[in-house]
Amino acid sequence: EDKVVQSPLSLVVHEGDTVTLNCSYEVTNFRSLLWYKQEKKAPTFLFMLTSSGIEKKSGRLSSILDKKELFSILNITATQTGDSAIYLCAVGKKYSGAGSYQLTFGKGTKLSVIP
């Protein structure tokens, strides 16, 4: 059975801290790994990773994928209160019949940034 595990499940930090969120996966026919940020509404897309070792960066956020060890990390530097949200990791699969089309999500990491 496909599995995506995120850690920690929740995290409280002070503004200005740097945080690292983890996502490990066991998925047959891996195609891509995605990170989303979810506040009290729709998950919003952050990154899509398909190749190992290539860092994706957007402002204070960055992410990297290790396809050999089957994990990804999401880094947030100089955190702000607006970064408070649930961060979801999801994995997409290559086509191999029914059940291939879905994204399989982890439970998310709830990040709280306090002033």
Place this chain on the structure above:
Amino acid sequence: GAGVSQSPRYKVAKRGQDVALRCDPISGHVSLFWYQQALGQGPEFLTYFQNEAQLDKSGLPSDRFFAERPEGSVSTLKIQRTQQEDSAVYLCASSLVWAGGPRETQYFGPGTRLLVL
């Protein structure tokens, strides 16, 4: 509109009632997905459409759940004889294609929060 829209945003139903949830995907997006998100959990896949064709319904939890996308744009998720365990947020997502680099990125709507009493 610029993004995925869903309606209603909130729905309260009595146990046994039928409900219909609507999704308007981003214009031109071929792929449409429905997910169910229980409290404290990540979204779980329900079903997938490519245009009007429902290519995967392996995540639908029972035959009380039915989805359609008759003209390849708007989609409706129907739940018959609702049960308390159906209470969740139902998310719709669309993408340009199912697989193919950045074009496969799924964009989510705000969800419909369903409460079954």
